[in-house]
Amino acid sequence: MSAPLVLSARSVAKRFGDFEALCALDLEVKTGECVGLLGPNGAGKSTFIGCLYGVVQRTGGELEVFGMDPAGQARAIKRRIGVVPQENALDEGLTVLENMRIYARFSGLKKASADERILQLLERMSLETKRDATINTLSGGMKRRLTFVRALLADPELLILDEPTTGLDPSVRHLLWETVTSLRSQGKTILVTTHYMHEAEVLCDRIVILDQGKVVAAGAPRELIAQETPGYVGIFSGDAQEDIRPHLKADWEFFHQGHQCCVRAPAFDDLLELQKSAGVDALQLRPANLEDVYLKLTGSELKQHD
Amino acid sequence: MTEPLVTLRLGWHVVVRNWMVYRKDFLANISPTLADPALILGSLGLGLSPFVGQIQGHSYAQYLAPGMIATTALFTAFFESSYGFFVRMTFESVFKAMLTTPIGVSEVVLGEFMWVFIRAALMALGVAMVLLLLGLLPNLWALIVAPFVAGTLALPCAAIGLLAASWVRNINQFQTVYSFLIAPIFYLSGVFFPVPEKSWLAAIVQLSPFYHGVKLLQFTVWGHFPLGEILIHSSALMAFAVVLALCSFHRMDRKMTS
Numbered sequence: 001m002s003a004p005l006v007l008s009a010r011s012v013a014k015r016f017g018d019f020e021a022l023c024a025l026d027l028e029v030k031t032g033e034c035v036g037l038l039g040p041n042g043a044g045k046s047t048f049i050g051c052l053y054g055v056v057q058r059t060g061g062e063l064e065v066f067g068m069d070p071a072g073q074a075r076a077i078k079r080r081i082g083v084v085p086q087e088n089a090l091d092e093g094l095t096v097l098e099n100m101r102i103y104a105r106f107s108g109l110k111k112a113s114a115d116e117r118i119l120q121l122l123e124r125m126s127l128e129t130k131r132d133a134t135i136n137t138l139s140g141g142m143k144r145r146l147t148f149v150r151a152l153l154a155d156p157e158l159l160i161l162d163e164p165t166t167g168l169d170p171s172v173r174h175l176l177w178e179t180v181t182s183l184r185s186q187g188k189t190i191l192v193t194t195h196y197m198h199e200a201e202v203l204c205d206r207i208v209i210l211d212q213g214k215v216v217a218a219g220a221p222r223e224l225i226a227q228e229t230p231g232y233v234g235i236f237s238g239d240a241q242e243d244i245r246p247h248l249k250a251d252w253e254f255f256h257q258g259h260q261c262c263v264r265a266p267a268f269d270d271l272l273e274l275q276k277s278a279g280v281d282a283l284q285l286r287p288a289n290l291e292d293v294y295l296k297l298t299g300s301e302l303k304q305h306d
Numbered sequence: 307m308t309e310p311l312v313t314l315r316l317g318w319h320v321v322v323r324n325w326m327v328y329r330k331d332f333l334a335n336i337s338p339t340l341a342d343p344a345l346i347l348g349s350l351g352l353g354l355s356p357f358v359g360q361i362q363g364h365s366y367a368q369y370l371a372p373g374m375i376a377t378t379a380l381f382t383a384f385f386e387s388s389y390g391f392f393v394r395m396t397f398e399s400v401f402k403a404m405l406t407t408p409i410g411v412s413e414v415v416l417g418e419f420m421w422v423f424i425r426a427a428l429m430a431l432g433v434a435m436v437l438l439l440l441g442l443l444p445n446l447w448a449l450i451v452a453p454f455v456a457g458t459l460a461l462p463c464a465a466i467g468l469l470a471a472s473w474v475r476n477i478n479q480f481q482t483v484y485s486f487l488i489a490p491i492f493y494l495s496g497v498f499f500p501v502p503e504k505s506w507l508a509a510i511v512q513l514s515p516f517y518h519g520v521k522l523l524q525f526t527v528w529g530h531f532p533l534g535e536i537l538i539h540s541s542a543l544m545a546f547a548v549v550l551a552l553c554s555f556h557r558m559d560r561k562m563t564s
Contacts, residue, residue, distance in 0.1 A: 016564065055405050055563050075408050083406035089399040091323075093330045102323045106316070106407040150403070
């Protein structure tokens with residue numbers, strides 16, 4: 001038996017004047033799933049997220065969140081979701097506790113239970129000592145953790161994270177990953193956008209790659225890699241390309257990434273052999289990952305097939 | 307709870323949020339709205355009174371007094387809803403987070419109007435008490451009535467601010483709105499001199515909600531009760547409040563959602 005759908009989008013479109021931000025986007029998210037939305041800046045990720053809670057009005061297609069249409073029932077939907085927006089949008093002059101109390105009120109929490117909930121979440125995000133600190137004294141990482149607290153206040157069923165870890169140091173990132181993972185294990189549904197492929201690979205059951213307002217690929221991270229870019233990748237310095245080229249086989253892929261050139265081959269041994277026969281050492285040899293899939297599908301201008 | 311009640315309650319939460327932010331800088335925030343009227347009364351009122359003589363049976367300071375309450379309402383409302391709202395909307399992204407909660411654009415705008423009404427009413431009370439101390443408040447009932455009139459006057463002024471906030475592309479453009487709309491309204495609506503009857507100005511100021519508010523506050527402060535005129539000016543003020551507020555709801559909805 002399949003889990004009920006939290007989100008279902010069929011041919012969702014959004015047009016801003018002549019610009020099609022979303023065209024015929026299809027996406028389904030089941031209860032308890034963690035789905036990652038990837039795609040270049042301007043691919044339509046934030047536009048799509050805006051459609052889910054009614055700040056962006058779609059211009060076509062059908063969209064349901066918890067079986068409700070955001071075009072008419074945004075408030076009912078918003079009672080069941082928590083959002084970490086791209087900008088923190090905290091009130092800089094207020095304290096941590098004041099900020100959270102305001103949002104607890106917005107979300108309809110009763111005063112007595114609100115404080116208890118706030119303190120519990122602050123503790124969970126290691127912010128309990130900062131409850132009386134003014135926001136503008138907090139570090140970027142603390143502010144980001146606080147927006148997680150804010151998003152979780154009303155114990156939402158669906159959590160929407162819009163680039164939650166952009167610009168954060170690795171330890172904060174790991175804390176946030178841990179939080180997301182533990183929320184997932186509690187059965188929450190999570191929709192996350194990110195530019196960090198590793199993050200998507202670690203967190204998400206399923207990846208959806210958007211480009212120019214369309215879904216260009218979707219699937220579990222391992223599946224996508226196996227489908228789109230199977231094998232192993234060797235990264236060489238750009239100077240090595242003349243030495244490498246004569247030794248490439250027909251089913252390998254050769255492409256440039258910035259000043260480096262890369263070879264993707266079916267087996268790790270292929271790359272070891274290539275090093276020997278071409279007489280060059282790779283800068284790195286690794287299994288193909290989500291970044292390779294992403295760049296193959298969206299980064300056409302950065303990639304040159306040979 | 308029915309939908310209008312939910313909207314009202316959520317709008318009130320926006321008011322509470324604004325108050326929490328406002329009180330952090332309380333002194334800086336109330337200074338201009340109280341200092342400006344005091345300065346006008348002190349300079350023009352005291353300075354010009356000996357030269358001006360009587361206007362409609364009042365000394366110049368007495369003539370200026372009601373306009374000071376109106377001035378507080380105008381500036382409190384306009385600056386809060388233009389610069390203040392714009393800063394919250396763009397630089398602070400306050401609404402981006404707010405709109406992810408059960409609050410919608412209607413509640414944000416409704417909260418703005420409620421907040422401006424309360425602030426203008428409280429400021430009006432403050433100015434009225436200053437007038438009382440200066441012996442410029444002959445009608446003591448004005449202490450109760452003037453805050454309500456000022457709060458109502460603040461609504462169309464706030465709507466103008468919100469419309470400006472929805473139109474400008476950057477914060478400097480408010481200067482144009484101030485210079486060509488708010489300043490003329492302020493100087494020409496009967497605060498400083500009676501609008502000459504049957505003049506072109508008299509015709510134009512009918513279109514200014516501020517003029518009708520000034521009239522009502524003059525009646526309130528001086529203790530005049532010409533029922534017919536009160537009815538006309540309060541209807542006009544209400545009509546401006548409703549129409550401009552509806553326009554600003556519509557504009558802000560289009561501005562804040564896409």
